[in-house]
Amino acid sequence: EPEVTQxxxxxxxxxxxxxxxxxVPISNHLYFYWYRQxxxxxxxxxxxxxxxxxxxxxxxxxxxFSVERPDGSNFTLKIRSTKLEDSAMYFCASSEExxxxxxxHFGDGTRLSIL
Amino acid sequence: AxxxxxxxxxxxxxxxxxxLLRCNYxxxxxxxxxxxxxxxxxxxxxxxxxxxxxxxxKGINGFEAEFKKSETSFHLTKxxxxxxxxxxxxxxxxxxxxxxxxxxxxxRLTINP
Numbered sequence: 550e551p552e553v554t555q556x557x558x559x560x561x562x563x564x565x566x567x568x569x570x571x572x573v574p575i576s577n578h579l580y581f582y583w584y585r586q587x588x589x590x591x592x593x594x595x596x597x598x599x600x601x602x603x604x605x606x607x608x609x610x611x612x613x614f615s616v617e618r619p620d621g622s623n624f625t626l627k628i629r630s631t632k633l634e635d636s637a638m639y640f641c642a643s644s645e646e647x648x649x650x651x652x653x654h655f656g657d658g659t660r661l662s663i664l
Numbered sequence: 665a666x667x668x669x670x671x672x673x674x675x676x677x678x679x680x681x682x683x684l685l686r687c688n689y690x691x692x693x694x695x696x697x698x699x700x701x702x703x704x705x706x707x708x709x710x711x712x713x714x715x716x717x718x719x720x721x722k723g724i725n726g727f728e729a730e731f732k733k734s735e736t737s738f739h740l741t742k743x744x745x746x747x748x749x750x751x752x753x754x755x756x757x758x759x760x761x762x763x764x765x766x767x768x769x770x771x772r773l774t775i776n777p
Contacts, residue, residue: 553707555707580763582763582764582765584765590769591767591768591769591770592708592754592756592765592767592770593767594764594765594766597763597764604763605762605763605764607764640707640708642708652698652710652713653765654710655700655707655708655709656707657705657706657707658707
């Protein structure tokens, strides 16, 4: 069964540094998402992306965050200047269509640790 | 605002016993509802979903859930727990026409031998 893959599985970064989290969505999917889960808290929506542009974003997704689909397969999340509170598990997801009968398929996540 | 509440952050049952994980949603219109499972060091795997039609939905691994509009609930059940069911379970909702999943806080299921 096709999978969403995320790399790296664990990223350790110094505060203030830039970090890029990478995702390869399922190949025929058109909608892409990033979520995060701070330890002990709920999984929270960050951003959705369709047709090469952001279609929805949460309050969390401020100017420090950006997403990009640099080629036909990768979908990246960049945090420009990391803060301690950015430490979390970041999940990428993709779906064929928006919500509804085509559920979002999740990757295994990248654990981001900010020192 | 839409929200999802899972009653009980930790549920413990004996192997072979009934599993019941509770989920309630708050929304002005009935959302689409999902249960995801997360095994240790893995991502979120879809167990089952409710969109329209039959309110009792069956998923993988013997799980099922029933949508009850009058109770704004979507509880997850399994008649007989297996050791392999030990995991974290997340209820999630999406409003028709929206894109983002709204998650509950998760319930960690422990199975006792």
